[in-house]
Amino acid sequence: MVLLKRTLDHVVNGYRSPAIPRAPRSIRKRGFRQKTPENGGQVCAFELLATVAGKLLEESECSSASSSAAVGFDQCRIDKDVVVKKEPLDVDKTLGGEHDDQGSSEGSVFFSGLQRDSFKGKLEKVNEVTGMDASPFASSACSEKVDSDSKLVTQKINSLFVKHSCKVDGSSPKCGESDDINIENGLIRKLYTNGGASGVNATANKSSAPTNSEENVNLTLGRGANPNASSLKEGNDVKINCKDNDEILSQCSKPNNIMKAFRSPACDEDNKLLSSKYWKTAPKLKDYEPSNTDGGLKNNDTSKRPSYEIDRFQRNTPFKKRRLFDRSSVVTYDGGISCESVSNSPEKGLDDEKNASAGKLLEGKGTPSSGLCRQKSCNSRNSQVRLSIKSFKVPELFIEVPESTTVGSLKRTVLEAVTTILGGGLRVGVLLQGKTVRDDNRTLLQSGISQSDDMDTIGFMLEPNNPTQPSPLVCSQEPPPPVPCDSPKFVNRSQVNPNGNSFAIKTPEKPFLTDSIKPSGSIKDLVSYPSTELTDKTLSKSKAIVPVPEESMEALAVVPMNQRSKRSDIGQRRTRRPFSVSEVEALVRAVEKLGTGRWRDVKLCAFENAKHRTYVDLKDKWKTLVHTARISPQQRRGEPVPQDLLDRVLAAQSYWSEHQAKQHGKQQQQQGIIAKLTDSVRP
DNA sequence: TTTAGGG
DNA sequence: CCCTAAA
Numbered sequence: 001m002v003l004l005k006r007t008l009d010h011v012v013n014g015y016r017s018p019a020i021p022r023a024p025r026s027i028r029k030r031g032f033r034q035k036t037p038e039n040g041g042q043v044c045a046f047e048l049l050a051t052v053a054g055k056l057l058e059e060s061e062c063s064s065a066s067s068s069a070a071v072g073f074d075q076c077r078i079d080k081d082v083v084v085k086k087e088p089l090d091v092d093k094t095l096g097g098e099h100d101d102q103g104s105s106e107g108s109v110f111f112s113g114l115q116r117d118s119f120k121g122k123l124e125k126v127n128e129v130t131g132m133d134a135s136p137f138a139s140s141a142c143s144e145k146v147d148s149d150s151k152l153v154t155q156k157i158n159s160l161f162v163k164h165s166c167k168v169d170g171s172s173p174k175c176g177e178s179d180d181i182n183i184e185n186g187l188i189r190k191l192y193t194n195g196g197a198s199g200v201n202a203t204a205n206k207s208s209a210p211t212n213s214e215e216n217v218n219l220t221l222g223r224g225a226n227p228n229a230s231s232l233k234e235g236n237d238v239k240i241n242c243k244d245n246d247e248i249l250s251q252c253s254k255p256n257n258i259m260k261a262f263r264s265p266a267c268d269e270d271n272k273l274l275s276s277k278y279w280k281t282a283p284k285l286k287d288y289e290p291s292n293t294d295g296g297l298k299n300n301d302t303s304k305r306p307s308y309e310i311d312r313f314q315r316n317t318p319f320k321k322r323r324l325f326d327r328s329s330v331v332t333y334d335g336g337i338s339c340e341s342v343s344n345s346p347e348k349g350l351d352d353e354k355n356a357s358a359g360k361l362l363e364g365k366g367t368p369s370s371g372l373c374r375q376k377s378c379n380s381r382n383s384q385v386r387l388s389i390k391s392f393k394v395p396e397l398f399i400e401v402p403e404s405t406t407v408g409s410l411k412r413t414v415l416e417a418v419t420t421i422l423g424g425g426l427r428v429g430v431l432l433q434g435k436t437v438r439d440d441n442r443t444l445l446q447s448g449i450s451q452s453d454d455m456d457t458i459g460f461m462l463e464p465n466n467p468t469q470p471s472p473l474v475c476s477q478e479p480p481p482p483v484p485c486d487s488p489k490f491v492n493r494s495q496v497n498p499n500g501n502s503f504a505i506k507t508p509e510k511p512f513l514t515d516s517i518k519p520s521g522s523i524k525d526l527v528s529y530p531s532t533e534l535t536d537k538t539l540s541k542s543k544a545i546v547p548v549p550e551e552s553m554e555a556l557a558v559v560p561m562n563q564r565s566k567r568s569d570i571g572q573r574r575t576r577r578p579f580s581v582s583e584v585e586a587l588v589r590a591v592e593k594l595g596t597g598r599w600r601d602v603k604l605c606a607f608e609n610a611k612h613r614t615y616v617d618l619k620d621k622w623k624t625l626v627h628t629a630r631i632s633p634q635q636r637r638g639e640p641v642p643q644d645l646l647d648r649v650l651a652a653q654s655y656w657s658e659h660q661a662k663q664h665g666k667q668q669q670q671q672g673i674i675a676k677l678t679d680s681v682r683p
Numbered sequence: 684t685t686t687a688g689g690g
Numbered sequence: 691c692c693c694t695a696a697a
Contacts, residue, residue, distance in 0.1 A: 600686090623688085689695105
């Protein structure tokens with residue numbers, strides 16, 4: 001019991017906390033941003049507010065409890081929400097895959113094992129329980145907003161993944177280091193077999209430190225499972241998943257009792273800390289913070305989950321961005337996790353990469369699990385997001401599963417699902433490329449891209465997914481991608497990793513991924529058209545290969561930015577890409593030739609193939625070069641630039657600073673002359 | 684969109 | 691790198 005309480009508490013906290021941290025971090029808007037010192041202050045204030053809110057919630061009612069409970073619940077629920085979300089009636093469609101979207105296939109895959117009817121029924125139940133929450137939340141939860149059915153499908157997929165991930169996490173802790181493959185099965189089994197208690201214990205043990213929201217989630221799942229022992233019996237494969245969902249749902253719907261009672265101040269503090277850290281890590285959007293806080297508090301107080309969810313929903317868009325950022329920033333996060341897990345898995349097995357990695361990523365220290373959970377729980381979006389991330393991992397899981405898993409059907413299902421998802425994502429990415437950057441398109445077509453370029457290109461491909469309106473893009477090249485605008489990110493991300501991995505696959509470091517990916521083979525094909533060349537190139541160049549993952553990551557991160565930035569979102573700061581000496585050399589040469597006032601021409605002349613270098617970048621680089629050249633060598637940092645280049649920089653700078661003026665004068669003079677001539681001619 | 688500059 | 695005011 002105690003253990004349970006703890007976990008529950010965490011969950012609650014985690015959930016509640018979200019209200020606090022919600023604030024997106026706006027990196028860019030300095031104007032909005034208050035000065036750094038103040039930030040901290042705000043955070044505190046927020047925390048306080050959050051705390052208060054939490055108390056209120058505690059006292060308030062079951063409803064609050066439900067909301068709190070939501071963490072795990074939400075996560076799980078997402079799926080349901082998604083499904084239910086728009087039209088319960090459609091459930092069949094979604095599941096059935098009537099939709100043309102790729103998703104349809106996905107849906108079929110996933111649910112093939114399950115009985116749709118039963119599932120549907122569950123979903124409906126969920127709806128009833130959840131009520132309106134589902135739709136808004138779902139959208140938010142899943143990733144972003146999902147507009148179309150296709151999106152729905154995607155979400156479903158994601159949710160499925162999520163589920164898996166949850167399970168895995170829960171199990172992983174238990175399993176400890178080893179059990180790659182086993183983990184899943186083992187986990188699942190444990191959960192079901194042992195029932196909630198065992199699951200709980202495991203979690204507790206593991207989480208001597210702060211508990212994870214994830215863990216909590218898992219526990220929840222476990223509990224849910226117990227009741228449904230019968231269902232467990234039925235099947236290992238798909239059924240399991242379904243059961244999980246169901247279980248989750250059930251829990252979600254019911255659990256208030258449990259959930260509510262448990263919040264502990266300590267936990268709150270932890271949350272706060274976590275949240276604060278979290279925020280620190282990521283830039284904060286002040287504008288959002290306040291609003292969020294308010295909303296969160298209100299919601300809590302009022303405590304209607306619905307309202308809360310709605311809140312989230314509304315905020316969704318912004319949050320999403322943030323999420324992305326977080327991820328991207330954390331890169332580590334998605335990529336890291338997956339990578340780590342992958343790399344580690346061979347040796348240690350799953351080894352909780354998720355928890356550990358996540359924790360690491362988020363906070364370097366502290367309890368990893370808590371950190372992750374935190375994020376997830378705290379930022380409503382985050383939590384979900386993370387889940388989604390895991391879904392990313394899902395591929396990994398599935399990979400492992402096939403090997404060790406006894407249930408072949410399960411494997412297949414997972415693989416198919418993954419493949420489908422990947423395929424969808426890839427397409428999206430491609431489309432996006434076209435949209436996002438013309439250069440990208442050219443590059444791809446031309447295939448002139450080389451190492452770095454290739455990387456970029458790839459990233460671009462990924463980016464496309466975010467494209468503001470996927471539909472048009474999608475249409476252009478391929479059948480409509482299931483991914484919704486917002487969701488795309490989500491999908492893309494997941495996809496991206498896989499893609500990157502697939503590309504990266506060649507990388508020796510990550511055998512797991514490779515293996516896992518291989519099975520899906522089809523994935524590559526899907527990716528193929530645009531990526532093909534890139535892939536080859538990447539492959540061809542060992543260096544390129546290594547970078548690829550990063551690139552992909554960047555691309556992902558970037559993607560959201562690009563689209564978002566223009567549209568409404570905040571962009572993540574672009575990854576820093578120091579200029580290489582060769583680049584500097586090219587820049588100097590171009591500037592010597594063109595002067596310092598024609599950056600666009602410089603770009604076209606010397607960096608046309610460097611998509612990631614904008615003329616602004618070049619201008620900035622020149623600026624820094626000039627500065628660098630003027631300071632003493634001891635003061636210079638970073639990769640040393642050959643003195644001769646710096647000398648040339650100064651020479652060119654001084655030359656063009658004069659020449660430009662002269663030219664202007666000349667031009668003016670010429671113009672004047674021309675004008676005169678013209679005039680003279682006219683009469 | 685591109686420049687030019689400040690942050 | 692980012693952001694923006696001005697072209």
